Amino acid sequence: MTKHRDRPEGNERFVGLSGAKVFHETLLDEGVDVLFGYPGGTVLPIFDVLYDSPIRFVHSRHEQGAAHMADGYARSTGRVGAVIATSGPGATNLVTGLATAYMDSVPMVAFTGQVKSNLIGNDAFQEADTTGVTRPITKHNFLVKRVENFSRTIREAFHIARTGRPGPVVVDIPVDVTVNTLQRVPEMELNLPGYKPRTIGHIRQIRAAAEAINAADRPLLYVGGGVIIANASAALRAVAQKGSLPATTTLLGLGAIDETSPLALKMLGMHGTATANFAVQDCDCLIAVGARFDDRVTGDVSTFAPNAKIVHIDIDPASISKNVKVDIPVVGDAGDILEKMLDFIESKDRSAWLKKIEGWKKEYPLKYETDGKIKPQEVIEKVAELTDHNAIVATGVGQHQMWAAQFYGWRRPRQIITSGGLGTMGYGCPAAIGAQVGNPGATVIDIDGDGSFSMTMVEVITAVQENLPVKFVVLDNEYLGMVRQWQEMFYGRRYSAVNHPCPDFAKVAEGFGARGIGVCERSDLSDAISEMLAHDGPVVLHAKVEPEENVFPMVPAGKGLHEMELGKLS
Amino acid sequence: MKHVISALVRNQPGVLAHIAGMFAARGFNIDSLVVGRTEEADLSRMTIVVLGDESVLEQVRKQLGKIIPVVKIRDFSEVAYVERDLLLIKIHVPAEKRPEVTQLVNLFRGRVVDVARNSLMVELSGPEDKLEAFIDLLRPYGIRELARTGVIAMQRGQQAKNDAALQNSS
Numbered sequence: 001m002t003k004h005r006d007r008p009e010g011n012e013r014f015v016g017l018s019g020a021k022v023f024h025e026t027l028l029d030e031g032v033d034v035l036f037g038y039p040g041g042t043v044l045p046i047f048d049v050l051y052d053s054p055i056r057f058v059h060s061r062h063e064q065g066a067a068h069m070a071d072g073y074a075r076s077t078g079r080v081g082a083v084i085a086t087s088g089p090g091a092t093n094l095v096t097g098l099a100t101a102y103m104d105s106v107p108m109v110a111f112t113g114q115v116k117s118n119l120i121g122n123d124a125f126q127e128a129d130t131t132g133v134t135r136p137i138t139k140h141n142f143l144v145k146r147v148e149n150f151s152r153t154i155r156e157a158f159h160i161a162r163t164g165r166p167g168p169v170v171v172d173i174p175v176d177v178t179v180n181t182l183q184r185v186p187e188m189e190l191n192l193p194g195y196k197p198r199t200i201g202h203i204r205q206i207r208a209a210a211e212a213i214n215a216a217d218r219p220l221l222y223v224g225g226g227v228i229i230a231n232a233s234a235a236l237r238a239v240a241q242k243g244s245l246p247a248t249t250t251l252l253g254l255g256a257i258d259e260t261s262p263l264a265l266k267m268l269g270m271h272g273t274a275t276a277n278f279a280v281q282d283c284d285c286l287i288a289v290g291a292r293f294d295d296r297v298t299g300d301v302s303t304f305a306p307n308a309k310i311v312h313i314d315i316d317p318a319s320i321s322k323n324v325k326v327d328i329p330v331v332g333d334a335g336d337i338l339e340k341m342l343d344f345i346e347s348k349d350r351s352a353w354l355k356k357i358e359g360w361k362k363e364y365p366l367k368y369e370t371d372g373k374i375k376p377q378e379v380i381e382k383v384a385e386l387t388d389h390n391a392i393v394a395t396g397v398g399q400h401q402m403w404a405a406q407f408y409g410w411r412r413p414r415q416i417i418t419s420g421g422l423g424t425m426g427y428g429c430p431a432a433i434g435a436q437v438g439n440p441g442a443t444v445i446d447i448d449g450d451g452s453f454s455m456t457m458v459e460v461i462t463a464v465q466e467n468l469p470v471k472f473v474v475l476d477n478e479y480l481g482m483v484r485q486w487q488e489m490f491y492g493r494r495y496s497a498v499n500h501p502c503p504d505f506a507k508v509a510e511g512f513g514a515r516g517i518g519v520c521e522r523s524d525l526s527d528a529i530s531e532m533l534a535h536d537g538p539v540v541l542h543a544k545v546e547p548e549e550n551v552f553p554m555v556p557a558g559k560g561l562h563e564m565e566l567g568k569l570s
Numbered sequence: 571m572k573h574v575i576s577a578l579v580r581n582q583p584g585v586l587a588h589i590a591g592m593f594a595a596r597g598f599n600i601d602s603l604v605v606g607r608t609e610e611a612d613l614s615r616m617t618i619v620v621l622g623d624e625s626v627l628e629q630v631r632k633q634l635g636k637i638i639p640v641v642k643i644r645d646f647s648e649v650a651y652v653e654r655d656l657l658l659i660k661i662h663v664p665a666e667k668r669p670e671v672t673q674l675v676n677l678f679r680g681r682v683v684d685v686a687r688n689s690l691m692v693e694l695s696g697p698e699d700k701l702e703a704f705i706d707l708l709r710p711y712g713i714r715e716l717a718r719t720g721v722i723a724m725q726r727g728q729q730a731k732n733d734a735a736l737q738n739s740s
Contacts, residue, residue: 131584132584132587135584135587135588135591136591136592136595139638140638141584143583143584160638192638193580193641194579194580194637194638194639194640194641194642195638316636317632317635318629318632318633318635318636320632321625321628322629
């Protein structure tokens with residue numbers, strides 16, 4: 001939280017302020033130092049206050065971009081991302097960003113303008129039922145009725161967004177609420193009687209979980225994004241170390257454990273490593289931490305981890321036994337639970353199990369052939385090498401996303417910024433910008449595909465305008481690669497609507513005012529990446545890669561993890 | 571399997587839409603959903619009859635719990651409770667059959683609330699199965715119109731729980 005300036009305290013200071021000023025004061029109270037968004041008619045009073053505000057305003061080119069920026073900011077910093085848009089189309093353009101954040105439990109507050117209170121329901125200009133539209137894709141939403149409730153509602157929104165299982169919250173603000181003057185001291189106490197997220201794990205459950213782990217010969221940690229959100233990586237690593245527990249992570253859990261550790265099995269699931277998937281099917285105790293047994297992780301649920309007793313640590317009770325029957329549930333904050341569990345975990349010789357895993361790692365490494373055109377995997381490996389596996393990496397969705405997950409070599413939490421649950425193409429470019437805003441000194445890279453990048457590359461303009469040195473690496477195979485891979489494998493190579501001729505992205509970048517670099521020869525790759533990293537400003541690196549490369553391993557949809565296809569690996 | 575769940579919710583715009591939307595989005599089957607005021611002005615009670623097995627019921631309970639204006643959830647599957655459903659039914663009854671039907675109404679402790687030349691309107695409350703039985707018996711006469719409120723429920727208090735006479739009367 002940033003303290004902006006010495007400001008008067010107490011709720012009396014709100015009296016006599018316009019709603020817009022109440023909004024601004026409350027945002028400062030909440031420690032908001034950056035707001036992403038796009039102006040418009042119903043939020044004019046708020047933008048008038050932002051004109052000379054200490055809050056940085058990042059002006060995107062599309063509201064969807066602003067939402068993903070707030071999301072990337074939130075994931076990379078652990079703070080609540082804030083975004084604002086006008087009523088009607090401004091609000092509906094946020095929808096994809098909200099759904100993306102909701103699926104991945106990202107703390108975000110979205111403010112939307114609304115038509116005047118007395119016009120609501122009249123089909124007024126730029127009116128949409130924002131709370132109705134966003135209800136199923138937000139953790140909660142509010143329609144502010146009176147300026148007296150405005151400040152408290154904002155505080156409740158931030159509280160809900162950041163606590164429990166985090167998520168996006170919408171505050172819909174009729175324009176008259178921002179214009180009206182607050183006449184009396186408002187009530188500021190949070191009024192949320194039905195909202196009491198359980199954070200402290202039940203000690204008996206923690207002990208029972210530890211006993212099951214201690215009794216196991218082949219335990220396996222299955223680590224999800226909840227560990228990152230809870231800032232529980234250190235506790236997780238300590239537990240893994242003490243108990244000699246190997247760990248595999250979901251896409252959103254990448255970085256919870258350093259992948260150079262012998263205990264790290266990398267990602268599991270549809271495009272997980274063979275080692276991770278074999279280990280899941282072979283383990284006798286599976287300890288899910290902050291993970292939700294998503295279908296991309298489990299494959300066919302009925303054959304998932306068939307020999308394992310299942311321990312599930314999660315802050316959301318509704319995640320327990322939703323997809324897979326859990327033997328020992330522990331509800332609460334992953335950090336709290338793992339720290340307490342550490343005392344109960346016994347050091348045990350598990351060398352037989354670890355040796356078996358080591359054997360799989362040797363027999364089935366992730367690999368690819370480096371003949372012909374540049375391979376997308378080698379671009380990612382080169383970027384990883386030249387950034388010392390230390391960059392913050394955002395991605396779009398598709399093949400490039402899976403290759404980034406497989407090949408970057410993750411070292412620490414909050415390093416990968418990617419849309420897991422919703423699978424939002426176009427997420428990478430704006431999310432990287434948001435991550436750079438939140439981490440000014442860091443190297444931030446968007447590893448993107450030509451399809452995903454095309455959806456939101458307009459936000460490169462935002463990077464130029466805000467002077468953000470984000471590096472956009474576009475892996476161009478001239479196809480919507482993942483769809484093409486499915487059509488190749490399951491639809492007899494009938495390539496329907498996936499052929500996707502692309503513009504010269506380097507030239508587009510130059511037109512936007514960024515640096516553009518193109519590369520199509522393997523011999524130029526290393527220099528091109530170095531040149532990109534050396535440039536102090538936004539760069540788009542357009543890399544022409546092998547068009548028909550496939551992501552392996554792959555568990556076909558509906559199959560069990562042990563039925564994965566290894567492709568060229570075998 | 572039928573389960574009765576009751577949720578105490580805050581009286582806020584959109585709460586009903588939120589809960590109904592959650593049921594639809596997650597594919598839960600609702601048999602009935604009743605909303606009404608409670609002893610507290612800013613709280614309403616929703617009584618929901620859900621169809622599904624134990625695991626469905628558990629998910630319903632948990633998903634309801636995630637909705638922020640939901641203050642409290644009570645699941646009646648393992649407690650003694652009283653349930654009531656209110657029925658208004660209009661039956662085709664010519665004058666000569668009126669005594670016969672009225673007798674039936676009395677047997678069920680219903681009330682005739684409207685009489686016309688060829689019809690009767692009856693009010694009856696009770697647990698669902700009682701209402702179903704009554705409706706079945708009236709069917710041969712010809713049902714013109716039927717409206718039901720859906721189930722509301724309340725857990726029994728400690729003393730009443732031991733009162734066999736009271737329990738039987740439901």
